[in-house]
Amino acid sequence: MFKQNLQQLFLALVLGVAATAHAGDTTPAAQLQRFEAAASRPASADNGRIFFTSTHGSKWTCASCHGESPTKVSKHASTGKAIDPLAPAANPDAFTDDARVDKWFRRNCKDVLSRECTAAEKSDVIAFLLALKP
């Protein structure tokens, strides 16, 4: 029994370490630059805040799941599952994986706007999130 518990503990530790690693192929600042370049205009944190907290034709806003203050852990609007903060200052993993950024923008924008977000909208949101302090 004791031996089995030890085996479980070992497995838990190994998997725990593996799970905390992340791709880390980019930075939030690089993501901001990427979308600013695509939009051919500088981002606006103010626009980003308004965009983030407003509805865009659907029931949900970005804040419905990510919270009005995305520096804190929030709750998914339908399932209640805890969601890590989006603001890089509060979550070192935020916007550090290029493909992940694209995927979540694609999916979540469809839920909030019923379309994909423009590069300008994405850059504004990242500018807003980057300006937040924990």
Next chain:
Amino acid sequence: MRGRSSTHRTHRRFGAFSLVLLTALGIGASTAVAGGSKDFQPLVLSEKYRSECASCHLAYPPALLPLATWRRLLGSLDKHYGVDASLEPAEVLEISKWLEPLAGTYKKVREEPQDDRITKAAWFVREHRKIEAEVWLRESIKSAANCAACHTTAEQGNYNDDFVRIPK
């Protein structure tokens, strides 16, 4: 009495499976050991299942739904209970490969639930029949899909009544 013991067997199966999930979710190893069982069988954890599915909801034990239901869900992720949960085909395949052999085959779960919802399955409804409608709607619970709101050890796959705490 018979029903209870079968429930406990099921709990043990989930316990074994989700010990792995729990650790993947980064929860303390000591808790994981407490939530384990002597029936523990090593399972290969799908990192994809954790990162894609468990971002928005609890990593539901694959054994809670039959294969046909899982296949339908994985084939319609762009319309996933009102949300776009779409993935690249290769990612869906990776999750399917891991999940399908673990789908529920035992009597309780064999029947496909209405709307492909665990919460509509006959066993789920029966086991939660004493929960008033108001309770599900509490801000601290929000949804019947939020197992962990009341099943404090759900992340470890332990759904035993002993660990149920219904929040106010």
